[in-house]
Amino acid sequence: MRVAVIGAGVIGLSSALCIHEQFHGLVPSLELEVYADHFTPHTTSDGAAGLWQPYLSDHGNLQETLWNKETFDYLLGHLHSPAAKEMGLFLISGYNLFTEPVPDPSWKNIVLGFRNLTPKELQLFPGYSYGWFNTALMLEGRSYLPWLTNRLTQRGVKFFHKKVESFQELFAQGVDVVLNCSGMRAGDLQPDPELQPGRGQVIKVLAPWVKHFIITHDLKSGIYNSPYIIPGSEFTVLGGIYQFGNWSEENSAKDRKSIWDSCCRLLPALQKVKIVGEWSGLRPARPSVRLERESVHLGNLQAEVIHNYGHGGFGITIHWGCAMAAARIFGSILQEKKQLATPPGPRL
Amino acid sequence: MASPKVAVVGAGVIGLSTALCITETCPSCSVTVLSDQFSPNTTSDVAAGMLIPHTYPDTPVHRQRQWFKETFTYLFAISNSCEASEAGIHLVSGWQVFKSTPKEELPFWSDIVLGFRPMSEAELQKFPQHQFGQAFTTLKCDCPPYLLWLEKRLKATGAQMYTRKVADLWELHSEYDIVVNCTGMGAHQLVGDKQLFPVRGQVLKVHAPWVKHFIRDGDGLTYIYPGIHRVTLGGTRDKGSWSLSPDPGTTRDIFDRCCSLEPSLQGAQDIEVKVGLRPSRQCVRVQREVLSQGGVKLPVVHNYGHGAGGFSVHRGTANEAAHLVGECISALQGSSLRAKL
Numbered sequence: 001m002r003v004a005v006i007g008a009g010v011i012g013l014s015s016a017l018c019i020h021e022q023f024h025g026l027v028p029s030l031e032l033e034v035y036a037d038h039f040t041p042h043t044t045s046d047g048a049a050g051l052w053q054p055y056l057s058d059h060g061n062l063q064e065t066l067w068n069k070e071t072f073d074y075l076l077g078h079l080h081s082p083a084a085k086e087m088g089l090f091l092i093s094g095y096n097l098f099t100e101p102v103p104d105p106s107w108k109n110i111v112l113g114f115r116n117l118t119p120k121e122l123q124l125f126p127g128y129s130y131g132w133f134n135t136a137l138m139l140e141g142r143s144y145l146p147w148l149t150n151r152l153t154q155r156g157v158k159f160f161h162k163k164v165e166s167f168q169e170l171f172a173q174g175v176d177v178v179l180n181c182s183g184m185r186a187g188d189l190q191p192d193p194e195l196q197p198g199r200g201q202v203i204k205v206l207a208p209w210v211k212h213f214i215i216t217h218d219l220k221s222g223i224y225n226s227p228y229i230i231p232g233s234e235f236t237v238l239g240g241i242y243q244f245g246n247w248s249e250e251n252s253a254k255d256r257k258s259i260w261d262s263c264c265r266l267l268p269a270l271q272k273v274k275i276v277g278e279w280s281g282l283r284p285a286r287p288s289v290r291l292e293r294e295s296v297h298l299g300n301l302q303a304e305v306i307h308n309y310g311h312g313g314f315g316i317t318i319h320w321g322c323a324m325a326a327a328r329i330f331g332s333i334l335q336e337k338k339q340l341a342t343p344p345g346p347r348l
Numbered sequence: 349m350a351s352p353k354v355a356v357v358g359a360g361v362i363g364l365s366t367a368l369c370i371t372e373t374c375p376s377c378s379v380t381v382l383s384d385q386f387s388p389n390t391t392s393d394v395a396a397g398m399l400i401p402h403t404y405p406d407t408p409v410h411r412q413r414q415w416f417k418e419t420f421t422y423l424f425a426i427s428n429s430c431e432a433s434e435a436g437i438h439l440v441s442g443w444q445v446f447k448s449t450p451k452e453e454l455p456f457w458s459d460i461v462l463g464f465r466p467m468s469e470a471e472l473q474k475f476p477q478h479q480f481g482q483a484f485t486t487l488k489c490d491c492p493p494y495l496l497w498l499e500k501r502l503k504a505t506g507a508q509m510y511t512r513k514v515a516d517l518w519e520l521h522s523e524y525d526i527v528v529n530c531t532g533m534g535a536h537q538l539v540g541d542k543q544l545f546p547v548r549g550q551v552l553k554v555h556a557p558w559v560k561h562f563i564r565d566g567d568g569l570t571y572i573y574p575g576i577h578r579v580t581l582g583g584t585r586d587k588g589s590w591s592l593s594p595d596p597g598t599t600r601d602i603f604d605r606c607c608s609l610e611p612s613l614q615g616a617q618d619i620e621v622k623v624g625l626r627p628s629r630q631c632v633r634v635q636r637e638v639l640s641q642g643g644v645k646l647p648v649v650h651n652y653g654h655g656a657g658g659f660s661v662h663r664g665t666a667n668e669a670a671h672l673v674g675e676c677i678s679a680l681q682g683s684s685l686r687a688k689l
Contacts (some may be wrong), residue, residue, distance in 0.1 A: 079474070079612075080474075080611045080612075081611075082611075082614065084611075084612050085558065085612050085614075085615040088558075090558040090559070090560065090612065091474075091560065091561060092560050093441045093485075093560070093561065112468065112470055112471050113465075113467070113468060113470075113471055113483055115463065115465065117463075118462065118463055120462055121462050121463060121485070123428075124428055124439075133441075133463055133485075135441075135471070135561075138558075207433070208557065208576050208577055209432065209433050209436070209438040209490075209576045210438070211438060211439065211440050211441070211560045211561075211574060212439065212441065212560075231560065233557045233558040234557065268428075268429055268430035268432075269429070269430050269431070269432035269433045269434075271430055272430070272433060272434070273433070
């Protein structure tokens with residue numbers, strides 16, 4: 001049973017690990033391979049700050065909220081494990097700021113200690129009259145992806161540095177199931193007009209006295225088009241750009257100025273910091289995550305694709321819930337092919 | 349008295365902040381700081397500088413509250429300004445956890461810090477050995493940056509600073525009109541205050557930049573305080589011990605206790621061990637006194653004995669001491685007027 005994962009960002013690697021953990025003991029013939037043209041530290045996941053936080057509203061998409069919760073609980077369970085530091089996993093608290101009252105988010109009971117900001121706290125943020133405080137998690141891609149890669153390598157999963165041009169290419173080699181975790185470039189494998197870039201740009205600075213994330217929201221300009229400051233373990237990420245439909249991965253001077261000016265207004269002490277880097281990336285935005293099975297008929301053979309892409313700006317936030325869902329789909333496929341009596345885990 | 353000459357003895361957080369307050373309330377004063385130690389070699393440099401008050405048994409609570417409130421308000425404004433990083437002042441959130449629910453669930457300072465509330469069940473799961481906890485956001489003064497920033501502010505006012513060991517306050521009477529005694533533990537020797545006693549604290553300062561929250565056991569013995577570059581792990585409260593030497597067994601014990609509160613500290617690097625003697629007293633001595641020898645008088649203002657709570661109340665006691673200096677000046681001007689009549 002040959003399984004090929006396309007994509008080595010957080011989605012590809014975590015889906016691969018989840019499937020290997022659940023099935024390698026049950027399916028002796030399982031061979032797992034990861035194909036990607038970019039590996040850490042050059043993936044979209046590496047550029048993200050790594051903060052676990054969904055968008056403000058799930059627009060009634062309860063499935064995504066459940067996957068977010070599953071991810072948070074999974075990570076929280078690992079917080080005290082010896083692997084946490086290597087995974088780039090740690091707790092972080094901070095502020096979400098608004099210029100007017102807003103309804104509580106879908107994730108208020110997933111995070112820890114969610115509450116509204118007090119008037120005294122709001123004094124810290126002139127121009128903002130409403131906000132939330134909560135404790136969430138950081139999962140830094142630059143640590144998590146290497147950690148996932150190590151776990152997979154230890155398990156004998158093979159990695160191939162190549163750009164896959166089509167699903168057929170892999171099926172022709174004898175692959176039985178393809179996991180399509182190709183993120184922004186999924187459209188190259190199969191056209192998907194719903195998948196569009198949500199371009200982001202960030203400035204990385206040294207500001208070690210900042211211990212909280214600060215995310216502002218401008219309901220008119222939309223998510224992540226308002227300044228945010230996210231302190232990591234080595235540097236702090238300044239951002240606030242979301243350009244729908246912009247495919248450019250070049251750093252824009254105009255965006256840099258906008259991020260810099262707005263973040264310095266938010267936290268005046270930032271004016272004196274040292275800038276250590278800059279990065280642009282494309283959030284693989286979609287109205288909802290595409291997580292579904294697609295059967296492909298090749299002559300009298302049936303091959304399977306499990307799509308798992310379109311996680312926008314919340315890939316890290318939702319990754320494990322999606323990996324588990326992808327693994328469940330894989331289990332059904334195995335059952336049908338009579339490779340497995342019953343799939344592991346609870347039926348959902 | 350055109351330009352009263354004020355000597356402030358001591359250059360820890362109390363000495364420097366008191367000197368600064370004096371320059372603010374009495375711009376015509378000429379202020380000089382004298383100390384045998386300056387940052388990074390003061391007791392203040394060992395402390396984490398967290399704004400979590402210590403309770404003084406013999407100081408009225410309303411006075412402690414006032415001191416804390418003034419200090420918090422003063423630092424809050426700095427943390428919100430472009431000087432925050434230079435001054436070493438930053439906000440930090442975290443948890444104070446208790447193995448058994450404390451008698452007093454709401455400390456006197458709960459409405460002064462930010463967002464104070466009991467921890468939820470979900471939050472307490474992170475601390476399986478603890479039954480109860482409080483979550484809040486407070487401020488931290490990192491040293492040396494904060495002391496260096498105070499020194500810079502002082503120099504800008506024209507105040508002078510000299511390294512000098514003062515063996516006896518009286519030796520200053522010919523050069524200065526008023527002496528302010530901010531000598532911390534040094535007051536034991538300098539003014540023979542037997543009510544002042546050391547409470548020895550050993551701490552570890554480690555590199556663990558992923559630790560973004562403070563964690564403090566309500567017993568005050570075990571704490572994790574993340575600073576700008578290092579995390580302070582503590583500690584000890586060895587009452588009556590004068591030893592400034594780090595004890596290796598204690599280092600191991602502190603590390604183990606902190607790791608049990610925050611397991612990820614196992615990965616901490618570059619462990620530095622420091623020791624400081626908290627200048628402890630049943631109540632902080634903020635008081636005027638007049639020394640006299642052979643008809644010559646020397647007004648003294650004491651501001652020492654802050655024990656474990658120096659940073660938490662420093663600005664409040666500095667304000668009070670500066671006010672007392674003002675009273676000394678009025679008294680001197682009054683008596684010099686009378687002398688003329």
